[in-house]
Amino acid sequence: MSLSLPFDTTYARLPDRFFARVSANPVSAPRLIKLNAGLAAELGLDPEWLASPDGVDMLAGRRMPEGVEPIAQAYAGHQFGQFVPQLGDGRAMLIGEVVDRDGVRRDIQLKGSGPTPFSRRGDGRAALGPVLREYILSESMHALGIPTTRALAAVTTGETVVRETFLPGAVFTRVASSHVRVGTFQYFAARKDAEAIRVLADYMIERHYPEVAGAAEPYRSFLTQVVDRQADLIARWLLIGFIHGVMNTDNMSIAGETIDYGPCAFMDAFDPATVFSSIDQFGRYAYGRQPSIGLWNLTRLAETLLPLFSDDEPAAIATAQEVLGAFGPRFEATFHRGLRRKAGLSTEEEGDIELVRGLLDLMTANQADFTLVFRHLADAALGPDHDEAVRSRFIDPTAYDKWAVEWRQRLARDPQDPEARRDAMRAANPAFIPRNHRVEAVIRAAVDRDDFQPFEELVQVLSKPYQDQPDHAAYMDPPALEERVLRTFCGT
Numbered sequence: 001m002s003l004s005l006p007f008d009t010t011y012a013r014l015p016d017r018f019f020a021r022v023s024a025n026p027v028s029a030p031r032l033i034k035l036n037a038g039l040a041a042e043l044g045l046d047p048e049w050l051a052s053p054d055g056v057d058m059l060a061g062r063r064m065p066e067g068v069e070p071i072a073q074a075y076a077g078h079q080f081g082q083f084v085p086q087l088g089d090g091r092a093m094l095i096g097e098v099v100d101r102d103g104v105r106r107d108i109q110l111k112g113s114g115p116t117p118f119s120r121r122g123d124g125r126a127a128l129g130p131v132l133r134e135y136i137l138s139e140s141m142h143a144l145g146i147p148t149t150r151a152l153a154a155v156t157t158g159e160t161v162v163r164e165t166f167l168p169g170a171v172f173t174r175v176a177s178s179h180v181r182v183g184t185f186q187y188f189a190a191r192k193d194a195e196a197i198r199v200l201a202d203y204m205i206e207r208h209y210p211e212v213a214g215a216a217e218p219y220r221s222f223l224t225q226v227v228d229r230q231a232d233l234i235a236r237w238l239l240i241g242f243i244h245g246v247m248n249t250d251n252m253s254i255a256g257e258t259i260d261y262g263p264c265a266f267m268d269a270f271d272p273a274t275v276f277s278s279i280d281q282f283g284r285y286a287y288g289r290q291p292s293i294g295l296w297n298l299t300r301l302a303e304t305l306l307p308l309f310s311d312d313e314p315a316a317i318a319t320a321q322e323v324l325g326a327f328g329p330r331f332e333a334t335f336h337r338g339l340r341r342k343a344g345l346s347t348e349e350e351g352d353i354e355l356v357r358g359l360l361d362l363m364t365a366n367q368a369d370f371t372l373v374f375r376h377l378a379d380a381a382l383g384p385d386h387d388e389a390v391r392s393r394f395i396d397p398t399a400y401d402k403w404a405v406e407w408r409q410r411l412a413r414d415p416q417d418p419e420a421r422r423d424a425m426r427a428a429n430p431a432f433i434p435r436n437h438r439v440e441a442v443i444r445a446a447v448d449r450d451d452f453q454p455f456e457e458l459v460q461v462l463s464k465p466y467q468d469q470p471d472h473a474a475y476m477d478p479p480a481l482e483e484r485v486l487r488t489f490c491g492t
């Protein structure tokens with residue numbers, strides 16, 4: 001077939017040591033599960049062709065159209081604090097880059113498409129469950145307004161993959177602004193390849209941060225931009241209760257998008273110590289530790305850039321420290337602005353953050369649902385006779401009542417009228433998040449019964465997280481005791 005895809009893969013024109021060329025892998029019976037036609041159109045790809053047998057063969061990594069030359073990218077990474085000098089795309093291939101209709105270059109990558117030179121002992125495959133989880137979570141994050149990689153397609157392969165049990169194999173098609181990670185820089189730093197670090201930094205500046213190219217100290221400005229984007233990103237994760245689960249340096253994107261959805265999950269009851277990932281035994285990546293881990297990862301990035309800052313090591317270190325010092329204030333500014341919005345405060349007063357933190361502490365003590373408390377708080381902004389929905393989320397509702405007295409004293413000094421305040425709060429506090437028990441139920445239906453209807457419905461509901469959807473109100477509910485899912489798995 002000779003249909004020309006608008007692929008133009010700049011990464012494949014970087015030096016050979018940045019990637020390995022890979023080829024298609026035979027799979028027996030590819031079947032399209034889901035195609036994101038809207039995203040395809042955004043990318044200038046024909047959804048009809050993607051859904052055709054040739055398109056599905058490509059999405060399954062089975063057979064590439066003429067001219068498509070996939071690559072697997074090289075990277076390293078700190079995994080739970082341990083440095084691994086060679087990871088790389090062990091089960092993924094970049095099939096091409098496109099320039100989307102907004103003029104933004106985006107990567108299209110298959111995940112689960114078979115072994116590569118970076119597979120180590122892995123089989124290069126993905127199971128259906130984690131593919132559906134990544135589809136649901138990444139599209140939900142997008143609808144919530146959080147920078148993220150996107151889901152273009154999910155296919156099953158007809159193969160069986162062996163994990164703890166036998167599972168249907170699947171391939172996920174992911175779209176990212178780019179797939180360069182902190183670990184990509186570490187890969188070259190570990191090899192003392194200063195030239196490659198410069199090439200990579202220049203490439204990323206041109207692709208994502210062109211405005212810093214002309215700065216007096218471009219590499220310093222580059223790090224500043226990456227630090228800012230990560231600080232903002234992690235603040236926004238916290239504001240919606242997202243826990244990434246595996247914030248290894250190879251899972252942190254230089255472009256500032258949420259990437260590599262593994263055992264990630266959204267918190268139900270608010271507790272900063274919440275951990276879901278089965279592999280995170282010591283809570284390194286707990287909800288409340290994400291900002292400090294973010295800074296730890298960025299410090300690893302800064303270390304790789306030292307030679308670009310200055311030939312004089314102490315001067316280079318001083319530069320890195322200054323830039324990294326901006327992470328905390330930047331995170332805090334974004335986080336605090338978000339907390340104010342969540343609580344309906346359009347102006348700033350001293351004591352605001354303590355006020356909101358007071359509510360968060362009560363939520364922890366009362367096992368109150370993070371998402372629902374804030375969603376219902378929007379209605380409570382209309383007045384005390386709208387308090388019941390929120391106060392009933394607390395084991396001891398009078399704890400909320402006492403807090404609400406203080407909150408209303410503060411609201412009385414805030415200029416917004418109650419209706420406008422409620423609307424602003426609803427735009428900051430989603431009704432629908434991908435609750436873990438829902439995601440698990442969808443996966444069970446798909447894997448055990450080949451029933452994708454629940455998956456379709458969940459994706460649909462999550463596409464409008466800030467709207468009331470009375471017909472789907474049950475999707476707002478936290479899990480019943482017996483539905484609670486306390487552990488999530490990578491499934492790798």
Ligand code: AMP
Nearest residue numbers: 087088089090091119122123124125492
């Ligand atoms: P992840 O935990 O998905 O972020 O992956 C960490 C590293 O392990 C990356 O280098 C992956 O490419 C690699 N990896 C994960 N699962 C597999 C697999 N089934 N086969 C080969 N490589 C894998």
Ligand code: MG
Nearest residue numbers: 250251259260
């Ligand atoms: Mg990864």
